[in-house]
Amino acid sequence: MADQWQEAYDFAVQVARAAGAVIRKAGEEEIKVQTKSSTVDLVTKTDERVEKIIIGSLKEQFGEGTHCFIGEESVSKEEPCILTDKPTWIIDPVDGTTNFVHGFPFVAVSIAFAVNKELEFGVVYSCMEDKMYKARKGQGAFCDDEPIQVSDVKDIHKSIIISEHGTDRSPEKVQKIFSTMKKILCIPVHGLRGSGTAATNMCLVACGAVEAFFEIGIHCWDIAAGAVIVREAGGLLLDVDGGPFDLMSRRMVSGNNRVIANRIIKEIEIFDSVRDDAPIAKK
Numbered sequence: 001m002a003d004q005w006q007e008a009y010d011f012a013v014q015v016a017r018a019a020g021a022v023i024r025k026a027g028e029e030e031i032k033v034q035t036k037s038s039t040v041d042l043v044t045k046t047d048e049r050v051e052k053i054i055i056g057s058l059k060e061q062f063g064e065g066t067h068c069f070i071g072e073e074s075v076s077k078e079e080p081c082i083l084t085d086k087p088t089w090i091i092d093p094v095d096g097t098t099n100f101v102h103g104f105p106f107v108a109v110s111i112a113f114a115v116n117k118e119l120e121f122g123v124v125y126s127c128m129e130d131k132m133y134k135a136r137k138g139q140g141a142f143c144d145d146e147p148i149q150v151s152d153v154k155d156i157h158k159s160i161i162i163s164e165h166g167t168d169r170s171p172e173k174v175q176k177i178f179s180t181m182k183k184i185l186c187i188p189v190h191g192l193r194g195s196g197t198a199a200t201n202m203c204l205v206a207c208g209a210v211e212a213f214f215e216i217g218i219h220c221w222d223i224a225a226g227a228v229i230v231r232e233a234g235g236l237l238l239d240v241d242g243g244p245f246d247l248m249s250r251r252m253v254s255g256n257n258r259v260i261a262n263r264i265i266k267e268i269e270i271f272d273s274v275r276d277d278a279p280i281a282k283k
């Protein structure tokens, strides 16, 4: 089995790199934009095309029917978003679609693989920067084949924290997001940042550029690959209430260590999000 997953891991890296090249090329042409859950939740033909390319290549390589797929664009067309014990690929073809549309240079292809509901490996290709992040359970995390590690900062006053605004602009949620950010800024921390892609944000935690990233409202495809990369770089993942991380819960804190993560958690104003694996009628 172990060798089989190694082949899958290596193949995921190849597929992510090829997908990133398609995104880069598409960014040079006219981009037609549509919307999904809200007027600021953007999608383009490139998101759909790249997801088809990724899933098509994986099916061709590993055989139709043996593996399951959770892809952002397939789920938006009401394909199931349920993690079972079967080998499952969790894919965000274009993480940072808003960045892609605007030419803001952080866009990632995110591919994760889970077996028995456990994440085995994750690959995040930051395609505009041409940086390949990857990690396999128990084997460390890498950026362009160099090992990466989270920062060793324990003093929150010496930290940079990342968060995002998400795509739900209901005033009550935005109020909570900004109130949390204000409290964190006023701890004070050195700075608050956001790249516009959750996958890249997690890689920034993993390589020690920032101490933590938290968000409520993200989806499993935004963070599955990054989760493996953060853990393998020595970091940790928690729920925003301090409990165990739950991939389908749409909320997460990823941090370099528990001291920093706990300090952030103290300030987070939690709001509800419908779980990724909720029955479609509830979404």
Ligand SMILES: O=P(O)(O)O[C@H]1[C@H](O)[C@@H](O)[C@H](O)[C@@H](O)[C@@H]1O
Pocket (backbone or CB within 6 Å): 072, 092, 094, 095, 096, 097, 098, 164, 165, 166, 167, 196, 197, 198, 199, 215, 217, 218, 222
């Ligand atoms: O660009 P997508 O794949 O839609 O993912 C983004 C998500 O939609 C936003 O809510 C988050 O704030 C970003 O960090 C995601 O990466």
Ligand SMILES: [Mg+2]
Pocket (backbone or CB within 6 Å): 092, 094, 095, 096, 198, 221, 222
């Ligand atoms: Mg995404």
